[in-house]
């Protein structure tokens with residue numbers, strides 16, 4: 087799958103560095119213990135700036151799913167029809183991820199199914215997190 | 221009041237009833253012809269020319285002359301938006317023409333400076349004393365215009381909205397074609413989740429809706445889309461009434477080209493090349509014009525909310541829409557039971573169940589949209605939902621919601637005139653969670 091390659095920035099670098107080590111981490115608020123993804127400069131719950139990172143289980147469930155058949159992104163259009171699912175994280179279901187669900191053919195996705203994180207290779211050889219049905 | 225000054229915006233709850241409630245009114249509207257695309261050569265079908273056509277029609281509808289206008293409001297946005305590279309402007313690869321058509325301005329976008337320079341009769345007596353730059357697009361822009369009239373910036377405001385469409389597909393080049401995803405896009409583009417168009421978030425909100433309430437997408441959406449196409453054919457200016465009807469039926473809808481399954485091509489509005497114009501004036505002036513004034517009772521801007529994580533959840537989507545509805549009702553002093561005409565925005569059909577249930581129009585509550593739209597939502601029935609036919613029924617002019625609301629309230633909607641009471645209306649160009657709604661009334665009080 088030719089994933090479009092994410093470009094880390096100052097805020098996201100620790101996240102992508104962890105992904106290269108096949109670890110899934112999320113932002114953690116030191117003040118209120120809240121978890122969040124994608125990373126942001128402040129805690130969405132208490133507005134604190136003091137955020138660190140926490141390893142999470144990498145287990146989740148499919149919240150919903152569609153199939154891309156005419157994407158605005160020509161790089162991904164090569165893979166159409168392509169699953170595009172939203173996966174919630176079991177550690178905190180308020181966190182969700184986009185997922186292509188490699189290994190599951192399009193139109194055969196069961197909403198609610200259990201998934202686990204997988205680390206797939208991008209065209210430049212870097213790793214990216216995706217999710218597989220278990 | 222400039223567009224940099226954001227204090228005019230009514231973008232949150234708690235602002236109370238609008239201080240301009242009933243002090244301004246729509247006095248006229250006009251549309252240019254609607255073309256599927258500009259062909260790049262027909263100089264009588266450029267957006268510059270179409271601005272004049274639409275504005276003349278709006279002035280005629282109000283019983284005014286160009287020199288009566290003292291405020292000019294134009295949104296110079298390109299439909300494709302920024303960051304699309306060559307596909308954003310569509311223009312640079314083709315040759316330009318002799319002035320005034322020696323740039324995109326006048327061809328595929330139109331600024332107030334271009335129109336003032338190239339339509340002399342508009343400003344024949346140096347009557348246009350207020351023409352701010354970078355006026356927002358029609359959803360927020362009509363509110364901006366109404367607020368300017370209330371604030372005394374002008375007495376007769378002409379708002380013009382240009383919708384461009386050219387050869388080829390936009391939003392496929394520029395950053396869209398990039399093999400890398402910087403900035404905010406690093407959290408969605410890698411998986412193909414291009415969220416700039418809002419359609420993915422709304423599609424996923426609606427797939428979650430279908431799961432929660434046990435609703436089939438096609439059972440929910442087809443009756444709405446079909447009704448919009450039927451209503452649009454009753455607009456003599458609409459794309460389908462002037463370019464040929466869609467002859468849509470359920471089989472065609474269900475089998476139409478998938479975009480993001482389960483959403484099909486007929487769930488999306490058809491891009492067109494056209495211009496719409498509106499006259500907004502003081503309540504005082506409006507009384508002496510050709511038609512009954514349609515008073516503006518409230519305007520809102522901003523957004524009802526956003527996703528906490530990658531993709532918006534159904535709960536977040538419903539909560540944001542509910543907040544938008546509360547803002548509209550608070551600012552207008554009206555309640556759901558007071559609203560006769562309901563023309564929310566339908567650039568994607570998937571917006572519609574959410575606005576219907578959030579506003580509670582005709583008593584529709586959460587999860588009740590399917591049953592409602594499978595009842596009688598026809599123009600001449602008890603629940604004339606989307607009586608204007610919206611973008612889906614008329615093409616992506618983003619004007620049908622306003623035009624129909626004006627026509628219904630002044631009783632000039634012709635064969636489209638509803639048979640129920642038509643004294644108040646809600647209308648919008650408010651994609652997804654936008655709060656850019658207007659509330660209108662045939663009575664200023």
Ligand SMILES: [Zn+2]
Nearest residue numbers: 115118129132
């Ligand atoms: Zn916190």
